Amino acid sequence: MDIGYDDDLERFRAHVGSVIRDILPDDLRDKVRREHAGLTPSDMRRWTRILHDRGGWSVPGWPAEHGGPGWSYERQYVFERELALNEAPPLNVFSAGMVGPALIEFGARDQKRRFLPGLANGDILLCQGYSEPNAGSDLASLQCRADRDGDDYVVNGVKMWTSDAPHADWMFGLFRTDSSGKKQHGITLLLIDMASPGLTMAPIRTFEGGDELNQTYFDDVRVPAANRIGEEHKGWGIGKYILGMERFGSAEVGRSMGMMRRLKRIAAAEPAAGGRLIDDPHFALELARAEIALREVELTERRMLFGPGGPDAMGFEASLLKVRGTEVQQKIMGLMVEALGSCGAIDAGDMRPGGDNAEPLGPDAAAHAGRVFYNLRKSTIWGGSTEVQKNIIAKAVLGL
Amino acid sequence: MDFTLSEEQALFRDSVERTVADLFPFARRQAAVATEEGYREDDWRRLAGLGCMAAPFPEACGGLGGGPEELMLIAERFGRHLANLPFLASVVLGGHAVLFGGTEAQREAILPGVADGSVKLALAHGERRARFDLAPVSTVARAEDGGYVVSGRKDVVLYGRAADRLVVSARLPDGRDGGGGTGLLLVPGDAEGVGRSSYATHDGGRACNVLLDDVRVGTDALLGAGGDALDVLERVIDHGIAFLCADAAGSMWRVYETTLEYLKTRSQFGRTLGSFQALQHRMVDVYTSCELARSMVFEATLNLGADAATRSRAASAAKAAIGEAARGVCEEGVQLHGGVGMTMDVPVGHHLKRAMVMNATFGDARHHLARYARLGRAA
Known part of the structure; x- marks a missing residue:
């Protein structure tokens, strides 16, 4: 048995790591160091393009015929970990990890030709149209309607919590095409052009001051039936497939490992009791606890990805990674705010547009730590809240 | 991987x-x-x-x-x-x-x-005053008549009375001040001057306090070429920690299985306990702890061959994490069994005792969090 990388994988790690350091623009690295504060959709577009031009690295799991390097699961894992540890932005998960693979698996040939190249090179940015005002955790009760009219669907209703909707080119969403049967039946997966007439949106301000979330309104929006993925009424299965692709990534272990390194840097720089905060025994204990908790999730993820049968053999056991991974990430972010001491109270964003701490009010991290801390409260809520994940594990794994 | x-x-x-x-x-x-x-x-x-x-x-x-x-x-x-x-x-x-x-x-x-x-051997190392630290050893080996005379007291020596020979840690003599480092000496369990008062631990295991009263052994009793055996002790105890972690993980999984079975079969208010969401979520937490513990067993075990700092840090991470998790899972197991969990004839309480003894052996979670932090700063 071996919990680490073998020689071949270690050589691969060293190679991709050094390439990432070469191609990563300084401004993007700095934003990642600010815990992603200020990282915009156009930054993600640019980063996707840079990775893409390196040999399809923006879509590491895609086969060569669709422009990816066709890396094994192990190499994809190592590559994504190296992105995080070298303080690079992550992959565009909607494109590379969710909709792309679904199109490759279920899409028509024409759809693959139309969408895959743009998803791979960053020309197409996606947003997700799943949640609605009355369909959150209970997603299958969604009501936003798509009625067939000749070669089109006519969409009416509201989608909620649409991240980065004003920057997106297309939405992939689940829509109600039949409400006569079980609620999981009669759902259809559509790709909708965000420039379609009748589609409008309004930002939802989050309490830390962010505006990435939106409400999206559909008023007789016409969507060609050619933009349907899979069969009519049978989108629930594909929608779940797409979410299932993300059951590993949503633990964000790599990002948390990067955060832990930055937390240690901060704790080594912060003064405390005549010395450094990192040497304060009480803080050191909390730090050790968080670091070990992160290691537990990291190793469990490895075990589940690379145990007998590989990731395909893993079922809803993997949901515990999301539950624990997000808890640990929130804990680390909380320690980062606490590490700043009284400067942890500074809301630099309110005083200086952009929150860039241009004239330092305190330690560099004070310019973003608080806001990111509040922003990350979302991670235990979205993508299936912790409570919903526990319901799923109780039923599917424990048999309760 | x-x-x-x-x-x-x-x-x-x-x-x-x-x-x-x-x-x-x-x-x-x-x-x-x-x-x-x-x-x-x-x-x-x-x-x-x-x-x-x-x-x-x-x-x-x-x-x-x-x-x-x-x-x-x-x-x-x-x-x-x-x-x-x-x-x-x-x-x-x-x-x-x-x-x-x-x-x-x-x-x-x-x-x-x-x-x-x-x-059978036993390791007679721990002394009350040292608590969980390995270094301070007050038991002394004096050089005398071409051999050693060992004096001191060792506490909570696991299965010390069952042992044919004890591996005793003691401060070795050197020419001047008696500070020649820590050595390990093989002492027959029935040697003259060895007193062993045996008792049970919570989990029904056995341990004893060993009193060494001018116990004479030959020079060949000293393990190795002499000199400081602290590195050896640290390595040995890390192996013990990995073993205890795996033992605790096995125990946790058993508690998980039996408690889950109980929730599926026991009915109250006309429905099985397992149908209550409050209990389902607690049971998912138990399950999660078991999976994480399994990973940390690998962390401790598969790093035993690594360099000393990596090995010890992995052992401490696992001991801290599994120590708390095992206790937590077993306490939940008792709670979710209801009154039945309090009875002598149902295993779940005995698993809790094993977890408590595990925590008391080679350092509790607090000790290992501090050791982990210390080793991290040195790195």
């Missing part, structure tokens, strides 16, 4: 499981705990016949050439069935002290007996 047992390892695990399950049904286990030494010599011999004691040692020492992974497989089965035996004491602690600290001649003289189960 390889998380799959080899074919031989899987077969070995299965045969250990069958035998341990056969030897330690709960009622029979309780009867064994009530005997004078807390275990049956027959059971010990059966596991020796299976190769359990020989598994981790090199073939040149009468072993089967395995290592930490085989110890992990054995420990998980022991924890699962609450097996009490002097295995950790003799094979893991005593045996590995000789393996890592002894000369080649000492290894080949002593280990074959340990490996076939005919000789």
